[in-house]
Amino acid sequence: MATRTTTQTVATIPHQFGNVRQRQVYTDGFNGRRPLVPASSKLLELQAKERMSPDAWGYLSGMDETMEANIAAFRHWSIVPRILRNVAQRDLSVQLFGQTLPVPFLLAPIGVQKIVHPDGEGAVARAAAKLGVPMIPSTAAYITLEDLAKTLGDTPRWFQLYWSKDPDFNASLLRRAERAGYTAIVVTLDTYYLGWRVDDIQNAYMPFPLYDGLVNYLTDPVFRRSLKQPPEKDRHAAIQLYMEIFGNPSLTWADIPFLRQHTKLPILLKGIMHPDDARQAVEAGIDGIIVSNHGGRQVNGERAAIDALPDIVEAVKGQVPLLFDSGIRKAADAFKAIALGAKAVLLGRPYLWGLALAGEQGVEEVLQNFIADLDLTLALSGHTAYSALDVSALHKEPV
Numbered sequence: 039m040a041t042r043t044t045t046q047t048v049a050t051i052p053h054q055f056g057n058v059r060q061r062q063v064y065t066d067g068f069n070g071r072r073p074l075v076p077a078s079s080k081l082l083e084l085q086a087k088e089r090m091s092p093d094a095w096g097y098l099s100g101m102d103e104t105m106e107a108n109i110a111a112f113r114h115w116s117i118v119p120r121i122l123r124n125v126a127q128r129d130l131s132v133q134l135f136g137q138t139l140p141v142p143f144l145l146a147p148i149g150v151q152k153i154v155h156p157d158g159e160g161a162v163a164r165a166a167a168k169l170g171v172p173m174i175p176s177t178a179a180y181i182t183l184e185d186l187a188k189t190l191g192d193t194p195r196w197f198q199l200y201w202s203k204d205p206d207f208n209a210s211l212l213r214r215a216e217r218a219g220y221t222a223i224v225v226t227l228d229t230y231y232l233g234w235r236v237d238d239i240q241n242a243y244m245p246f247p248l249y250d251g252l253v254n255y256l257t258d259p260v261f262r263r264s265l266k267q268p269p270e271k272d273r274h275a276a277i278q279l280y281m282e283i284f285g286n287p288s289l290t291w292a293d294i295p296f297l298r299q300h301t302k303l304p305i306l307l308k309g310i311m312h313p314d315d316a317r318q319a320v321e322a323g324i325d326g327i328i329v330s331n332h333g334g335r336q337v338n339g340e341r342a343a344i345d346a347l348p349d350i351v352e353a354v355k356g357q358v359p360l361l362f363d364s365g366i367r368k369a370a371d372a373f374k375a376i377a378l379g380a381k382a383v384l385l386g387r388p389y390l391w392g393l394a395l396a397g398e399q400g401v402e403e404v405l406q407n408f409i410a411d412l413d414l415t416l417a418l419s420g421h422t423a424y425s426a427l428d429v430s431a432l433h434k435e436p437v
């Protein structure tokens with residue numbers, strides 16, 4: 039079997055990637071066909087909305103105010119290009135936890151992906167593997183973390199943990215992730231409960247008790263032992279148990295050592311928005327922080343995530359790597375987050391829109407477009423490496 043490393047696909051040609059992509063579009067019309075998905079994120083979103091069921095679309099939505107703030111706040115910063123700096127060779131890679139990621143982004147954990155396309159996470163993992171783009175599968179996936187690991191092959195993968203009320207089950211998930219070759223654990227801490235999601239309430243829609251969306255739970259030996267009957271015999275009881283243990287609102291900083299006791303992998307906390315929490319995470323020995331407001335899905339009126347980033351950069355003082363998500367729609371957004379101090383960003387809804395429109399190929403095209411845009415944005419701003427960007431590449435606009 040041919041071996042494919044992440045570098046063969048993307049990182050060996052980063053200095054050409056954008057131009058290769060553009061040439062394909064302008065001259066070959068993508069090898070004789072038009073793009074499957076729009077390159078414009080606005081159009082992509084609109085077309086995906088038309089394709090999805092109203093229930094799925096409602097579920098993908100979040101709190102209007104926070105979602106809008108996430109997008110609008112990128113305008114608080116603008117890129118100031120430099121000239122005559124020899125940008126002919128460029129490097130999109132970043133180093134994180136001793137690993138080289140070929141591109142400065144990962145696929146954000148997004149649960150229940152089959153609600154937008156029957157191939158769900160499988161299609162996303164295949165597209166990610168084809169391009170070597172790192173993926174963070176969610177605990178709430180339709181495909182087991184082990185099967186997704188197989189699909190991802192040698193593509194970097196981190197596992198997102200929903201920290202449940204059952205410590206033995208949490209420990210079991212961490213063990214399984216280590217065994218399946220995940221190289222970091224992302225612990226999401228802004229979702230003890232689902233937020234007040236008015237579209238879901240209006241649609242009377244709740245996707246995640248869907249039985250097969252609980253596969254990481256249903257296949258887990260600890261979870262199964264807690265049931266009187268196997269889930270195959272009593273689905274209802276399995277769903278009930280899942281609902282009971284899913285979120286753990288009693289967690290405090292005193293619980294953090296539990297994670298360390300149960301995994302040797304780097305641990306990142308996702309959902310940090312306050313500099314004091316960031317400081318506390320560093321004190322608690324956490325390895326990384328993901329600044330995120332969950333894509334504006336949890337608290338309406340919440341601060342825009344990109345506005346929170348500089349305060350957290352200041353608080354953390356480079357002691358641990360910061361990552362960022364919530365509102366990344368195009369390369370310029372990623373560029374700004376990285377220039378402000380994030381090592382890398384997480385791409386969220388846009389890849390799901392690609393999935394909704396054209397399955398695996400739709401995701402692949404969204405990712406290719408994003409990479410090409412990243413490369414060109416870097417070059418045309420007068421820089422050669424995302425890893426070397428700093429805030430001097432930006433201008434703060436008066437608000």
Ligand SMILES: Cc1cc2nc3c(=O)[nH]c(=O)nc-3n(C[C@H](O)[C@H](O)[C@H](O)COP(=O)(O)O)c2cc1C
Pocket residue numbers: 097098146147148149150176177178198226308330331332333334335363364365366385386387388
């Ligand atoms: C439909 C949907 C499901 C999500 N599921 C998860 C999840 O299972 N775990 C998690 O940590 N975050 C989850 N998120 C949040 C994403 O990881 C990420 O923080 C968010 O999508 C970023 O915002 P953006 O998509 O607007 O850029 C989900 C987001 C969406 C839109």
Ligand SMILES: CC(C)CC(=O)C(=O)O
Pocket residue numbers: 148149150178229246332335
């Ligand atoms: C399965 C859900 C808990 C996924 C999630 O994080 C979300 O809907 O925001």
